[in-house]
Amino acid sequence: MTNESRDAAMETPIAKRILIGEPLTSEKLDEQLLPKKMALPIFASDALSSVAYAPQELLMILLIGGLSFLAFSPWVAAAVVVLLIVVVISYRQLIKAYPSGGGDYEVASKNLGEVPGVVVASALLVDYVLTVAVSVASGVDNIISALPFLNSFRVELAVLFVIVIIVVNLRGVREASLVFAIPTYVFIGSVLLMIVVGIARMLLGDAPVAASAGYTVQAESLSQAAIILLILRAFSSGCSALTGVEAVSNGVPAFRKPKIRNAQMTLTLMGTIAIILFAGLTLLALVAGVHYAENPCHLIGFDCTQPQPSLMAQVASATFGMGSIPFYIIQAATALVLLLAANTAFNGFPLLGAVLARDGYAPKALNTRGDRLVYSNGMIILGLAAVVVLVVYQANLTTLIQLYIIGVFVSFSLGQIGMVRHWRRVMRELKALSPEAAAQESAASTRRSARAGLVINSAGAALTVFVLLIVTITKFTHGAYLVFIAIPILATLMIGVNRYYRDVEHEIAVDDSTHFGSSGDVAMVLVNRLQKPVIKAIDYALAAKHEKTFAVHVSTTKEETDELQRQWQEHRIPVQLLVIDSPYRMFASPVATFIDKYREKNGSAVVTVYLPQYIVGHWWESILHNRRSRRIANQLMLVHGVSITLVPWLLDSSELIYGRRSRPLPGQERGGRPSQVPQPKHLRASRPAGPPETADSRSDGGPPANGGGDAANRP
């Protein structure tokens, strides 16, 4: 075991290391950066995979109005495509202006202020959770479409997949992208092929026919207003194709240089592919006559005790034949890309959490890079939240879709409005320039791009705000109100956390009153029974040469106290033992009272309380130790002038993990023979067998075996 790997091991419990892999050094951070061909599958899986459910949900809502309503679908799909184009172009501007990975959050907070900023952050956090839930639910749907016998394990499968994704992601971005590249490209390739084959068959007069083409639905008679609302609802559901577009803007720092250009190209490529797949699939579904109903029992002719195959599965089986190899490839690729789309959120959520923690809007623990250079805390929170959502909504895609998109469009809208402000400020700044500076080429180019940006982002803002209104109106009563509850709660929490940190910062800031000069120095070693850890604590207290050192025993039963005093004599412990009676059978408060009285009588002093602390090798051992000692420590820290010194006692079991213990092995007690168990090199180096110039040889020269209190001088 080298010094370095031992350092790494210290920061990582062993179980974690097996699951997650060895920690990475700083230099490796650069290697973690993504080339475009890797960035596409990582950041695009969300946006691309959403074509697996967006056409389905669009057609499904229209079908509520009856088969004739499907005639609206090309127009609705076209509107979605136009929106997608505008949003992609808008985000190209955003990436250029704010390449630090803060995305909409950064744009909104810098240009619109704190509240819009945390609202965007909250909306994004909610949406990351829903992205995981929706993607996994749709992935499971597509698996069940191919393997219907799994239908009864829908929720279990969904939860299992989330757990797998968490583990994969905790292993780090790079490995993840290798895993993700293949299915994403297979998905793009196979769905494109399916669209081409389907259109070719249609042109050759052998158009594919879906199994559900023969089913009819009982149409409700709708009022004019209800018809418009239904079309708008279909459009809203179709807009789920846009989710994930923002992922690239949040991930710019993960790109290789030139970061902005690479990110923009990836975004454009992703948008193009998404449009082709979305439009192609919708067309093919219409051609094949796919009838997908919100409630499958409303489909006349369909046995609704069976799971309804997804639109993707119906198109694939119509094009290639049910049970054919291409059918299974498409279903597998779709399911994989959907499951892996959840990964986009596992990239984005922890990054946003870290940005929020950095800005003081989230607990600082979210800004601690985990062992694999990723923000593990955020990933675990995201995964757990998604599991809760999936279990509560029983992994039902249509229900989950109702909650979705709101958050995306909240952040789209505020981000775009923020960009409009940004460009207007840039133009104001240009105007404020001196005439000479303004005449320069660079200023002219800035002015041109600011103008273009202003136009683009104004259009983006107008359109996304409009769509946000539509989405809110059409989805509010279908469950989306929950999102409108969650976002303000999260935003309020964030502002609360920020104010809290600010207050504490203010409270602990060093000011002119900085003043040293505490005096008096008393050490008290708490003793329950006389055992080696206590001996070591006394040894350390003596080594620190406090002005006064004594042992304190809280007596609850007379027998134990008498026995302790007897042993104290027998082993000739060189410190005084004070006994405090405890009428309440409590430990901490009699000691606290004793310390208070001592300080009243002898003048205030820093009182250092020594407590042995067991270090164990297995998690379950901590259930069996240290409970009382921890309670006592917490309680004594409330007493004036007290500090707590924890003297570690490494039980033998800790050797399994940390390579050391507080007690020498039996064979070593006298001769200092090397341990049978391999020890870290640097530890062996300072053993008695090592260089004689270390002070260790001093106390090991004498004959007495040294069982207790060894760690300081006999490492």
Added chain:
Amino acid sequence: MTNESRDAAMETPIAKRILIGEPLTSEKLDEQLLPKKMALPIFASDALSSVAYAPQELLMILLIGGLSFLAFSPWVAAAVVVLLIVVVISYRQLIKAYPSGGGDYEVASKNLGEVPGVVVASALLVDYVLTVAVSVASGVDNIISALPFLNSFRVELAVLFVIVIIVVNLRGVREASLVFAIPTYVFIGSVLLMIVVGIARMLLGDAPVAASAGYTVQAESLSQAAIILLILRAFSSGCSALTGVEAVSNGVPAFRKPKIRNAQMTLTLMGTIAIILFAGLTLLALVAGVHYAENPCHLIGFDCTQPQPSLMAQVASATFGMGSIPFYIIQAATALVLLLAANTAFNGFPLLGAVLARDGYAPKALNTRGDRLVYSNGMIILGLAAVVVLVVYQANLTTLIQLYIIGVFVSFSLGQIGMVRHWRRVMRELKALSPEAAAQESAASTRRSARAGLVINSAGAALTVFVLLIVTITKFTHGAYLVFIAIPILATLMIGVNRYYRDVEHEIAVDDSTHFGSSGDVAMVLVNRLQKPVIKAIDYALAAKHEKTFAVHVSTTKEETDELQRQWQEHRIPVQLLVIDSPYRMFASPVATFIDKYREKNGSAVVTVYLPQYIVGHWWESILHNRRSRRIANQLMLVHGVSITLVPWLLDSSELIYGRRSRPLPGQERGGRPSQVPQPKHLRASRPAGPPETADSRSDGGPPANGGGDAANRP
């Protein structure tokens, strides 16, 4: 706030105190002892309440064979009564011989050895959990019998009641008994009255008729063997009337003196009442023609979408009329006594857990008396386990009854066998006496009682072993196998815990190698940013006058480090600041390496690492603090020669709870004016305004305001 109540407050977080009540002093322990009239409801609620379900389950099983099988019921019920008598008499012996409250566990482990002892303990623990589950499920059944609209909240109600019982019990035995006495006596009284009224009506020729008397069941045709098995199964289910008899033997220490005699009398009284109620209810149910089916849909004539009323409800409505006031009184008393019967387990389980912890078979945390002189940890574990069982089995009484009783009869049997051994040993010891001693009156009386005990407990052992066999055979495949999995697992865990504690005890035992003499004394204050908590830590480190004291900063970004060094200069911090670069962006391991190298170069020494620790006022604040500091402490404790000194920094919010903070209020900074917020008296006493003989006045004499590091000298 007096000194005493402040001591008490220190041991109890405020939320706990509001819910549970003020802690009790030792002297109050005597007042907690139970007079007989209180002990009966407390310890008898389990045994008595089981008559609410035992006759029902007995008749229900017989009904599987058809209406004609009800003819067996008097004989089966008589067998249960005989068994009950034998068991009660046997336990009178056990109470006399082992009055310490260890019950069957103590008898088995002292007379039969460790393994039978832990098997009994495991069986009892399992049964305590099932007692809670079965009693609550049956209680909810009886509530639903009176208020059928609650049927859809069965599980929720059950869980709610368990939570209420936990809280009531955490408040302590005494209050609990007051709450419990009334419903138990009302239950006994009203059911007795019902039996008398029912029998009187029968004798007067106006026998009560149950609503289900007209329903028939489709009888399966059974083989001879199946008939015998069915009758034995009915007997097994009827034996659930015996559960809870052992409770008194585990509770002897809670009785007033003479403990043994009072406990025996309570046991006998309880047994008598239980027999009367059990026999009376069974008789009345037969007279009224109650037909209660395992599957209500097998009852011809019954609408099985409705909840089936419990036997108690059917008898009560037949006797007094459905919806009459006595009916509701009986249902309410039955439900209450059943819900409160769970309390027996909440007395027994934590007591047994504490006994096991004392003997080293369970985590020592179970032997910590809680604030209300009860073993709160055990109660919480029991409550949670019962909730899990109730949720898993959907609070279904019939399913839960299948798991029940096994554990009771395992401990009955082993306890009785242990008693047989006990009496035989007593007789051997009497034989070994010298002839003169043996001739004395006391020896003769001992011999007489030993002979009687041997006879009684031999009969008890034979009978309970026989019943255990029957119960096992008839219930094993109906779910009881789970108990046969749980008991060995628990027993193995207990033995494992015992071996673990024994090994650790051996490992840390003081031996001849006791040796003091660690030398070298270095203090390192870890500094991230220069803030008041760090200043206080430095102040304390200086006050402890270590041989060397310096500050250590782990540098991850150059800007922060430069800023720190600038501030260090500016505030003229009187210790040297060492900067360690961290290429891994880690904190603990660079410090660990630094300490190792330091010790290699300068000779081994005790290195005291000072870490500021935030003390906060609200639980949620701990999410926002101390994460990294705790991780660093845990990791540095693995380094040779290191001890960790936690220097508490009480944030302002902590004042809400603990009455103090580390930073003086603004008004106090210069003048030492009293705080606007009331402070505990003893703290005010040693303020600068207090007696001038305290050393405090020393450092407050000078003009500099003392913002940081105040706690030692300016309390």
